[in-house]
Each structure stands twice: as C-alpha cells, then as structure tokens.
Amino acid sequence: MKNTYFDLIEQSYYFPQEGFDLRDNYLTFHGVSLKYLIEKHGTPFRFIYLPKIGDQIKKTRNLFNRAINNNAYNGKYHFCYCTKCNHFFHVIQEALKHNVNLETSSSFDIDLILNLYKKKLIDKSRIIIHNGYKTDGYLEKIVRLQEMGFENSIVVLDSVNELRRLIKVNTKEKIKVGIRMAITEEPQSAYHTSRLGIPPNEIINFFKEYIKDNDKVELKMLHFFVDSGIKDAIYYWTEFQKAVKLYTELKKESETLDSLNLGGGFPIRNHLGFEYNYEYMINEIITNIKDACTKEDIPDPNIYTEFGKYTVGEAGAIIFEVLEQKQQNDTETWYLINNSLMNTIPDAWSIHEKFILLPVNKWNNEYGRVNIGGISCDHSDYYNSEDLNQEILLPRYDAEEEKKEPLYLGFFHTGAYQDSISGYGGIKHCLIPAPKHVIIDRDEKGNIVDYVYREEQSVDEMFHILGYNK
Numbered sequence: 001m002k003n004t005y006f007d008l009i010e011q012s013y014y015f016p017q018e019g020f021d022l023r024d025n026y027l028t029f030h031g032v033s034l035k036y037l038i039e040k041h042g043t044p045f046r047f048i049y050l051p052k053i054g055d056q057i058k059k060t061r062n063l064f065n066r067a068i069n070n071n072a073y074n075g076k077y078h079f080c081y082c083t084k085c086n087h088f089f090h091v092i093q094e095a096l097k098h099n100v101n102l103e104t105s106s107s108f109d110i111d112l113i114l115n116l117y118k119k120k121l122i123d124k125s126r127i128i129i130h131n132g133y134k135t136d137g138y139l140e141k142i143v144r145l146q147e148m149g150f151e152n153s154i155v156v157l158d159s160v161n162e163l164r165r166l167i168k169v170n171t172k173e174k175i176k177v178g179i180r181m182a183i184t185e186e187p188q189s190a191y192h193t194s195r196l197g198i199p200p201n202e203i204i205n206f207f208k209e210y211i212k213d214n215d216k217v218e219l220k221m222l223h224f225f226v227d228s229g230i231k232d233a234i235y236y237w238t239e240f241q242k243a244v245k246l247y248t249e250l251k252k253e254s255e256t257l258d259s260l261n262l263g264g265g266f267p268i269r270n271h272l273g274f275e276y277n278y279e280y281m282i283n284e285i286i287t288n289i290k291d292a293c294t295k296e297d298i299p300d301p302n303i304y305t306e307f308g309k310y311t312v313g314e315a316g317a318i319i320f321e322v323l324e325q326k327q328q329n330d331t332e333t334w335y336l337i338n339n340s341l342m343n344t345i346p347d348a349w350s351i352h353e354k355f356i357l358l359p360v361n362k363w364n365n366e367y368g369r370v371n372i373g374g375i376s377c378d379h380s381d382y383y384n385s386e387d388l389n390q391e392i393l394l395p396r397y398d399a400e401e402e403k404k405e406p407l408y409l410g411f412f413h414t415g416a417y418q419d420s421i422s423g424y425g426g427i428k429h430c431l432i433p434a435p436k437h438v439i440i441d442r443d444e445k446g447n448i449v450d451y452v453y454r455e456e457q458s459v460d461e462m463f464h465i466l467g468y469n470k
Contacts, residue, residue: 005395006363013272019052019314019412020272020358027360027410029317032440032448034360038408041452043321044339044435048415050094051442052315057081057098060266060307063279067286075258075289075300080129083109085308085416090439090453093121095311101127101152103306110141113150127152129178129261129306131223134162139169146173156180156223156261158196160206167216177211178221178261179203181246183239186228196225200246207253219254221304222247225263230281244289248296260289261304268313268413270354271386309416316415318344318435319360322407323375333370335394337409339435340374342381343428345414346421349380357386357394360408365395372409376430383411425457427465433457 006022009015021028026035030049037047057079064077080101083092092102096116104110116122128150130142143166145153156178157163166175180197193199198206203222211219224243226236243260251257262285267276286303293300320337327333347353357372369391374381384392397407428434434457440450463469 003366004364005359005367005393008367008393009272009363015272017272020356022363025361025363027358027363029410029412032450034319034408034410037438037440037450038319038360040450041436041438043319043408044337044344044456045438046316046318046344046414046418046435047438047440047450048088048091048312049315049317049440050090053091053094053312054098056307056311056314057095057100060278060282060305060310063282064286064303064305067279067283070283071286071290073286073290073300075302078127078259078302078304080127080304080306081311082306082308083112084420086312087112087420088453091312091315091415092116096121100311101129101304103129103131103308105132107135107138107141110138110145113145124149125152126150128154129221129304130155131158131180131306133158134165136165136169139166142166143170143173143175146170146175152176154178154220156221157198159198160210163210163217167214170216174215175217176220177217178223178259179207179219179250181222181224181243183224183226183242186235194225194227197223200242203246204249204253207250212253218256219250220256221259221261222250222257223261223263223304225306227264229264229267230262230285231267232277232281232284240285240288244292247301248292248298251298251301252296257301258299259302259304261306263306265305265307266310268310268416269356270413271356313416314413316418317410317412318414318418320409320411322409325402326373331369333368334373335370335407335409336373336375338375340376340378340381340429340432341372341383342374342376342378343422343432344435345383345411345418347414347417348383350421354386355414356412357383357392358410358412359395360410361405362395362397362401362407365397365401367393368396370394374432376432378429381429425454425461427462428457431462433459433462 019030061079078101080103081095082103084105142155154176158180182194182197182199185194211217226239247260290300320339322335323338324336342349371382371384386392436456437454438450439453443449
C-alpha cells in the first residue's frame with residue numbers, strides 16, 4: 001500500500017476545498033495554476049490574488065445585513081479596512097471598489113488618505129476612523145482633513161491627554177470623536193489591562209467632565225478592541241458584554257453617541273481543518289446588542305468593524321523552491337528553501353503565526369516529517385509545525401527525481417502584515433533579497449491576468465540604502 005501525500009490530505013481533510021484544488025497533479029489557488037506562475041516568474045515570489053479581497057468584504061457585509069434584517073435591528077453596518085494591515089495601493093484600491101470605509105493608525109496614514117482623495121478614489125463623505133496613539137503631527141493632519149471638509153472623520157480618543165492636545169490643535173471645526181475602552185487582557189498576557197484606551201470605569205466621568213458641554217467635540221462612537229479577535233470564547237464575550245453595557249450607560253448621557261465599534265478581526269484559515277461559524281458569531285453579536293438596547297430603551301447603535309487581516313490575509317501566498325535536503329540525524333530531515341523565512345513571513349518566528357503550507361507538486365509521492373529551513377545564517381530561520389498537527393508532513397523524493405523537477409512549496413494566506421513587519425523594499429537579514437512580487441487579477445470575462453509589481457530586490461537597491469552607492 002502506497003501512502004501518498006494526496007492520500008494523507010484527502011483522508012485528513014475535505015479536499016478539494018475553497019481556494020485549493022489539483023490540476024494535473026499540481027496545486028491551484030482559486031483556480032490559478034501555480035505551475036504556470038512558477039514557469040513564468042521563477043521562484044521565490046509572493047503574490048496577491050485581488051478577487052479574494054472583494055469576496056471577503058461581500059461575504060461579511062451580507063452576513064451582517066442578514067442578521068440586522070432577521071433581528072429587526074435599526075442600526076446600520078459599516079465595514080472598515082485597516083490600512084496598516086497591507087498598505088499597497090493595489091490592495092486598498094481593490095478594497096475601495098467595494099465601497100469600504102478606512103481606518104488609520106499613524107500620521108503618514110493621513111497622507112495616504114489625501115493621496116487616495118487626489119486620485120478620486122474616495123470623496124470627502126468617506127468614513128475615516130482614526131486610531132492609534134495620536135502624536136501632535138498626527139492630530140494636526142487629522143484636523144487638516146476636517147478643515148478640508150472630510151465630514152465623517154472620527155478621532156478615537158486613546159486617553160484624556162489626547163483630547164486636550166486635540167482641542168489645542170483644533171481652533172475652527174467641531175470634531176467628531178470616539179472613546180476607546182481599555183480591555184482586560186487574556187489571563188496568559190504579560191499585563192492585566194491594555195495600555196490602549198481609557199479604563200471603562202473612568203469613561204462616563206471623562207465624558208461628563210471633558211466632552212458633554214464642549215463645543216469643540218461631539219461624541220459619536222464607543223470603541224473596543226480585543227487583540228485575539230472575535231471568537232466564540234468566554235473571554236471575548238466577557239469583554240464584549242462589558243463594552244455593550246458601557247455603551248448603554250454612555251448613550252443615556254450623550255444624545256450624539258450612535259455607534260459601537262467592535263474592533264478586533266475575524267480569524268482566517270491557517271490550516272485545512274479550520275472551522276469557524278461566521279454567521280453564528282455575527283448573529284450573536286447583533287442579537288446581544290439588540291437585546292441590551294431594548295432592555296435599556298435606547299436606539300440600536302450603528303455597528304462598525306475594522307477588518308484588516310480578515311480582508312486581505314487569505315488573498316496572499318509565497319512560493320519557494322526546495323534547494324536541498326539535509327538529513328541531520330536519524331529523525332530530522334531539513335528542506336532548505338531559496339529564501340529566508342524570517343524575511344518573507346516574519347509573523348512565523350516573531351509571534352509564531354501559522355499558515356497553510358502545501359506542496360505545489362509531487363502529491364503522488366510518499367510523505368514524511370520534515371523541517372523547513374531558510375538560507376540565512378540564523379538558527380531561528382525555520383518553520384517546523386502546523387497549527388493543527390504540530391508537525392510538518394511533506395512529499396519525500398530522491399536525488400534522481402530532484403534532477404527532473406525540484407519540490408515547490410507554498411505558504412498560503414500570508415497577505416496580511418508580512419511586508420509591513422519585514423520592511424518592504426528595505427534591508428533584509430543577511431542581505432537576502434525580497435522576492436519578486438506578482439499581482440493576480442481577473443478581467444471582465446473572468447480570465448487570469450498576472451503581472452510583476454516589483455522584481456526581486458537588487459544589490460544596487462540595498463547598497464543605495466546602505467550608502468555604498470553615494
């Protein structure tokens with residue numbers, strides 16, 4: 001009996017499944033032939049499949065609107081995309097095709113908003129949520145947006161001091177503000193209360209003393225953010241209920257408050273056995289808010305979500321070639337790939353994030369346990385466990401087969417944060433270049449369109465940054 005890699009996957013999961021299938025024994029991603037991409041672009045390369053972004057936005061919006069209708073909920077739902085998750089123009093442009101609102105987190109994010117406005121991709125009615133610590137420069141740019149006529153710009157206050165500095169900068173317009181509620185962190189956290197936001201037991205007094213009769217600001221939103229995301233767990237529901245209760249209390253004090261920002265994101269698939277009932281979670285959220293508002297006889301708030309990773313994470317992937325096999329002892333086999341994992345998927349070693357890892361070819365080979373190593377000199381440059389199985393199982397092959405065709409590996413659902421964390425276009429560990437960047441879209445007839453956004457990083461580009469070419 002031959003235990004092939006295909007047998008392993010077919011017996012362990014539902015396969016084919018959304019986004020993944022085989023064509024002539026080669027893996028495809030959303031119907032895109034990875035064999036074709038490898039032959040055309042070589043390896044390594046990262047790519048973003050733009051249509052997946054729109055799919056995620058439409059799915060979430062439909063589920064929220066369905067839950068709103070089913071519960072006779074009177075507030076509206078607003079989908080916001082977090083620019084920090086993936087700042088590339090082609091990504092944000094694709095999201096804006098689906099009429100998303102935007103969330104900013106730093107001073108330069110405002111310049112990004114102005115650039116989009118100049119390109120006529122947004123107008124002054126677009127909802128812009130301003131999160132993050134507000135430096136004076138950040139606040140000044142936000143106020144400039146207000147003065148330009150961005151009527152739905154909302155500053156989410158992170159502290160009492162932030163309001164004082166905002167009022168000092170703003171001398172003309174009444175500014176819409178939100179208040180961020182500091183959450184209690186999970187038990188395993190290194191600290192008890194988030195440094196972000198204002199403690200919930202201080203928010204009512206903060207509003208009464210500094211906002212209620214202040215003609216410079218108008219309260220519109222209560223914001224809370226659970227870093228681990230929206231999950232069906234006691235911890236999440238505890239913080240959620242705390243925020244809903246605070247909203248009902250705050251609404252009784254504020255006529256202008258009309259929005260609850262859920263913050264935090266939905267999880268994305270990080271293994272083939274991933275299960276998450278998005279419809280159930282959304283319906284529970286709407287039902288709980290509705291029940292609380294009915295009980296307290298207050299209007300249902302507008303609901304905001306800030307989805308970054310959920311929006312773009314599943315659209316991205318990175319393809320590598322295995323350069324060499326190394327048998328280091330009786331039980332440990334290493335597959336060395338043609339780039340650095342630390343550089344290309346820094347989430348994997350910095351916060352131990354897991355991704356869907358699959359071979360592109362050799363699915364009919366027998367399989368075995370392996371470790372994957374990058375080509376840098378750092379001992380941390382490896383990947384050796386999956387989120388579900390706690391080990392990596394991949395096709396085996398011999399030297400003769402390697403001469404005919406190397407093994408190609410894909411890390412999937414890497415579209416969020418990797419480029420931001422690794423510093424796209426900057427200096428890489430061991431001067432290993434950033435891989436080629438490919439964009440994949442579909443034309444009006446549904447045909448694949450792919451093109452190179454940026455070639456593999458060159459020596460001259462790195463030397464210029466380092467000062468050798470000056």
